[in-house]
Every structure is written in C-alpha cells, then in structure tokens.
Amino acid sequence: MTLSILLQLIINGLFTGGIYALVAVGLTLIYGVMLILNFAHGEFLMLGMYIAFWAFTLFHIDPYLAALLAAVLVFGLGALIQRGLIQHVLSSHPLNQIVLLLGVSTLITGLVQFFWSADPRSIHVAYETSVVVLLGLRFSIPKMVAFFGALFIAIGLYVFLRATKTGKAIRAVSQSRQAALLMGINVNWIYVLTFGIGTAVTAVGGVLLTPTYTIIPTVGQQFAVIAFVVVVLGTMGNFIGAFLGGLIIGVVEAFAGYFLGGDVKIIASMLVFILILLFRPAGLLGRKPG
Amino acid sequence: MALLTVEGITKRFGGLLAVHDLSLSVEPGQIVALIGPNGAGKTTAFNVISGFYKPDAGRIVFDGRDISGLRPDEICKLGLTRTFQVVRPFRGISVLDNVMVGAYARTGDGRAARATAQEALSFLGMLPMADHLASDLPIGGRKRLEITRALATGPRLLLLDETMAGLRPAETDEVIRMVRKISERGIGILLVEHVMRVVMSLAERVVVLHHGEKLAEGTPESIVQDPRVIEAYLGEAHVTG
C-alpha cells in the first residue's frame, strides 16, 4: 500500500462518505425530532434518483439541477406520508411503527418496480468520467461535485436549524415535545416539516449519486442500512455526528472495497455496526452507556 | 431475628448522594413506615432494597440472607416483593392473568397458580373484576391490582410505594383496610407514604428520611412531635389527616 493509494482511498471514501453523510443527516433529523427510525428512508433516496433520471431522459435537465425538483417533490410526498400515516402511530408500540414504515418501504419499491420496471437505469452525462489530477491523485469530477453539493446542503440545513425561527422550533421539539407544546409550537406541523425535510435531503443525496450510480428500485436499501450505521455511530439525533459518521463510514468502505472486493465491502460497515451497537450504542458523541 | 435488616446502605448517582448510610429493620408481621419530604430518597431506598439498584455501600439482609446485589426477580422469589409508586399493571391482559403472573413466582403449575391468584383476588375483594382487562380498571382498581398481584407472590415482606397517592378519602380507607388485612396474615410491611393519616393509623414504627439520611425513628406519635421532623417538613407541603 503506497502513500498515493492510501490517499486515493481516503479521497474516494470521503467523496462517497459525503453522500452517506447527507442521507444520514436526514435520518438522524427525523429520529431526533420524532423518535422513530425511518425504515423507509432508502426509498426516498431511490425516488430522488428516479426523478433525476426521468428529468434527464425526458427533459434533458442536468441531474444537479434536478436536485431542486427532487427536493420539492419528495418533500411533498414525505409530508403526506407523515401526516397521513406516520402521525397515527407516533404513540403506538414501536413494533407498529417499524412495521408501518417497512410496509411503506415495500409499497414504494413495488410501485416503482411496477411502473418503471426493475431494469437498471443510468444517466450518462458528458462529465461522468472526468477527472482532475492533482499531486498524482485522481479527483473524479462528478464525485467531487456530489461531495461539495452534500456538504453545501448539510451546512445550509445546519444553519437553517440554528438560525431560523422554524429551525429553532424543530430543535425545541427534538429536545422536549412537552416544553415545545407549552411554548405554543405546533408540534404536529413540525413533525410534518421535519419528515419532509429529512426525506427531501435524502432524495437530493440520491440525485447527486446519479451520474456515477446505477439506478434500480432496490438501490435505496443498501444506502438505508449504511445510513443506520452512520446514525448510530454518530449518536442518534446528532446532526454533526451523522455528518462525520458518514465520512468515516465512507472511508471505511473505501478501504474495505480495496482489500475485500466491491461486493463484500458492506461487511465492513456491518462489522462497525455490530461493534458500535454492542460496545458504544450511544455513538461516538454520546455519553458512555451505563 | 428481624425479617429485614438494612445496614448502612448508600447510593450515589454521579455526584448526587441519594441515600447515605441508611439503616432500618422490620420485624416479621410488623408495619414500618418510611416517610420524608419529596426527594428524601425513599423510592431510591426501595429500589436498592428490592434489587433495582445496587448499593454503593452497605448491605441488605433478608431473613438471615444477604440479598445485596441480587436481581429483583431473585429477591421476589425469596419472599420480598415491592409495588411501584406509579402503578404498572400489565394493561393488555386480564386482571386474573395479572395476578397469576405474581402467583407463578411460587409454582410452575397452572392450576396452583390460578388457585393462588383467585385466593388473592377474593381476599382483597377483586374477584368480580377477574376477567376484565387491566386497562379497563379505574385508578383505584389499578392500585388494588398492584397490591393483589404483589400479594400473590407469597411474600413475607411487602414493600408498598406510596400506595395512597391520588386516592380519595374513601378509597384510602379501603386500601388501609387492605393493608391491615395483609398484615394480619403475618406479612411484614414497609411502606413509603406521604399521607400522614395513613402513617398514623397503620404504622407501628416510623423512619424519617431527609436528604437521603435517617433523621429520626420511633413511634408515629413521637415522630409527629419531633422538632427535627417538623423542621424538615416546614416549607414542604404534605397531606395531613
């Protein structure tokens, strides 16, 4: 392992990790505010990818511009699902919540497969293989754009949560639902907003992936599992933790892919997952258990 | 020999000293009340005695056996059962099934457990509600269920945690009667109480806790007149009579 390979792996890992980070941020936001694990999270990423695909194929819209379209559409869908379905099980047994979300996940995957078939799709843009070579290291342009796009959105979301009135309301609810209610915050509306934002952000993550990733109805599932790893690693509900965790897992995966092969690299994330769950379930930024 | 001997138990939560060097004892068939202002450490003491917390120092001896550090279910099977301050019925199952869970602490046989459960229910006047879902019971019924369930475990010492909280006077009298009936069976009772009327009418001895330490101990009459106790309660709203 030479230094250049090491650095290359780290760079590739960070670039992919940026997307993981964005997806995980959406998931951890939902968990922090609503205290539910969105088992349908991967499907929103998948929808983002399909929206980008159809925007490109039918209207020749560049995928990165389609990000806004995807964000809006998925926000709407997420809000609807939250208000129409999830809202009603928020105080139910966790099993009901998990089953409902698994049902939604299965349903969405099935509908996509029904209407658009399971055939793999891909977007081919002019710059998809473009690279910038710097100091002997290759920086893939689409992956770099994806990384900075994810970073930009994550920062924007962070600022939104800290600086705006709505953002602060969201954070208030995540800290104490009771207190927020007492302060006159419309908690149910915050839930809708949060779920919409969380899923929209994930969809944008999917859009950013499209120049370099094959699109199939089940593509969301592997990202969902990794998102769970990242969220737990970064402490459930912790925004910065999720982002850093995403980058870490991205790098872990890059190395795993190099040493173990592409189809098995997920086992590295699973190993991290299991170790974290067993020994540090509160995550890297949480309090030590016990 | 005392049924329960608590020897100098201490429990810390981080920097907070919840219980410090607490000692008390309960004789077989005796009713002892543990009182004190809010936050005095009474429920923490209960949690330590019943095995939900491990003491940082000291030990608990029950019926001649050191039970410090045992699991709650092990302690229950040895004959020490506790109830909870905020009642915790098994809401999705029937009253009878609730009590049978307690009864199974003594046996593995369904018929025997059912008989024990029915006996406990009838003893405490809950038999008519046996087939009702626990979630259908009003608060008074749930408190009685909590005690009946604990009774079915065949305890020799019962730890009752603020059983009277939130009850109307008529319901309180009911529960006082229940506790007396249980005591007449020779079962020792250690109860945490805020309602002074209950303490005065039931307790043979009273232990007063304040800031986690034993402030005073004695008969109900002497405790009520103890100036240290009165001072501890000053500024503390407590229910009298």
Next chain:
Amino acid sequence: MSAQSQVLGVKKPARSWLRGLLLDWERTQLVITFTLMLLVAVIGLLFPSPYVLGILILATLYAYIGITWNIVAGFAGQLLIAHVIFLGIGAYTTIVLNDNFGISPWLGIPAAGLVAGLLGLLVAAVTLRYGLKADYFALFTIALLVSLRTLFLKWQFVGGALGLWLQLGNTGWGNMIFATKGPYLIIALALLAFGVIVQYRIYLSKMGKYLLAIREDEAAAAALGVNTSLYKTLAVVTGAAMAGIGGGFYVMYVAFVEPPQVFDLGFNVEIVMASPIIGGLGSLAGPILGAFVNKPLAELIRGMLAAQTSGTTLIIYGSFLVLSIMFMPRGLAGVVHSLYLRLARRWAGDGTGGS
C-alpha cells in the same frame, strides 16, 4: 345439562356442546384454527391442481412461520425484525445436509431447527449481555441479516452466489421428494398443527404468562419474580428453532436456495411479518387467519394484474401491512374477538335459548 334445557328440549343440548367448545377465547381460536386447516385440506382434496395446491401449501407454511414470529414479537413483544434469518439458516442446513452429506430431510429438518435455535441462542445471549433494547435490538437483527447475506454470497461450500439446488433422488416419503404437490400439503398441515399446539401450550403455561408480562412491562415483571433474561432467551430460541424447521421444509418444497432469496427484508415482510400483522399479532389465531387470508388474496390480486407482474408482490404486501396497521391494529383476530364477545354476552344474558 341444566333442568331448563331438559324442559326446552332439543335446541339447548346443541347450544351447550357449542358453548363448551367455545368456552373461552383461547379455545375458540383453537377451534377456528383447526376448522380453517380442515377447510384447507378439503379444498386441497377437491381441487388438487398444482396451482391451487401451491397456494395452499405456501399459505400453510406462512401460517406456521407466522406462529414462530408471533411467539417472539407477539407474546414477548421483542423487536426481532429480521426473524427470517432463522428460516434461512434452517433452509441452508437442510439442503446442505441433503446434498453434501446425503442425510435424509427427516433428520435434516430437525437439524435445521437445532442450528437455527443455536443462532437464536447466540442472538439472545449477545443482545442480553450488551443490553440491546428496542430500536437497537431491531437494528442489530438487520445487521445480522445483511451480514449473513454477504457471508453466504461468498461461502462456496454453501453455493455462494449461485445458491444450491436440491439434489433430487428417488421420489417418496423417505427422501421427502414428491412428484405431485399433495404430500407437501400433508406435511405442511402437520407442521402447522405442531406449531399451533406448541403455541397454544406456551400461551396457557407459565412461560406464556411471563412472556406477556415482559411485553407489557419488563420492570414490573421482574419485581414479580420473572427472570426476564431467561424468558426472553426462551422466546427467541423457541421462535428461532421453530422457524428453522420451517426453513427446512421450505427448502424441500421449493428445492432451491440462494442468499438474496432468503436473507432479504422483502421476503421477511412476506413470509414472517405479513400474516401475524394482518391476522393479529399476539393472538393465537392471528398468524393462521392472516396467512389463510393474505396468501390467497395476494394470488388473486396478482392474477388480476395478469400481464404486469413486476413488483406486484411488493405492492400487495406493502399495502397489506400499511392498511393493517392503520385500520386494523388488532388484526382479523381482533375483529373476530369482538364478535365473539358479543356472542358470549348474548349467551350469558339469555337463559331461554335466544334473544
């Protein structure tokens, strides 16, 4: 027979017999279950086409697998989401023993139960030792699912990504390989009967009450003498072993296994979760009611969508789950229970044979 019934004549005795049978809700569920199984057997006899038999066999198997999950998630309330890993391990055990070692499935299926039970013991021990509760427990089981899928994809001994085909020997009961589907249905029904009885016995026993108590309130259960770690382990191991046995039969029937087929969340939704959820998780009849309704219904719907079949199974099962949780949280068994209570009230109210 009361004095009253002697006066009123023939009508009352029939009522008393029925009342005795439906004495309580537990027994009633048992009656419903066996009636449905009898119905399935009769339909199988009257319409022995491969298509019909195929649906009946799978429905019966789904009911059985549903029971195995019901014990862990329904009775004990544990969030063991990826229960299908036990079915998968069981399937692989049986097929490997059959193909690589020539061991008869009659031994291979119990062996599958043993192996799956051991995996269950591992899961229980690890999660108890490290205190993994609720969401963390659910995530842990999913991590196991993904890990097992990846490991089996690479493990050449069990076929890797290509999977394993059942080595077909002579047909007959010795090898559990049949030319027609009828015998598979017989075995499936026998398996289901076994599952129903085990579930019933557990429910009425000390273990059953303890599992329900753990589900309702674990701390309160401990305060009443319940060794919660022991009983949670028992529930998981029982459910796992039984699911392993189901997996063994599954592989003998479909004659093929590969990692993305069994170690898959979509498959988990279909074969493990859908039936108990629709039928009523935590009830006795739930898994059976759910399976015997949702499998034929799913096939019917699929038939109606004739040409376009891609994704229809997912749509159907996803909808089933969502609709159940939203509109029928106690499942079909909950609906039947309400009817039963009304009937029981009428019977308790009347003394004159009708109202």
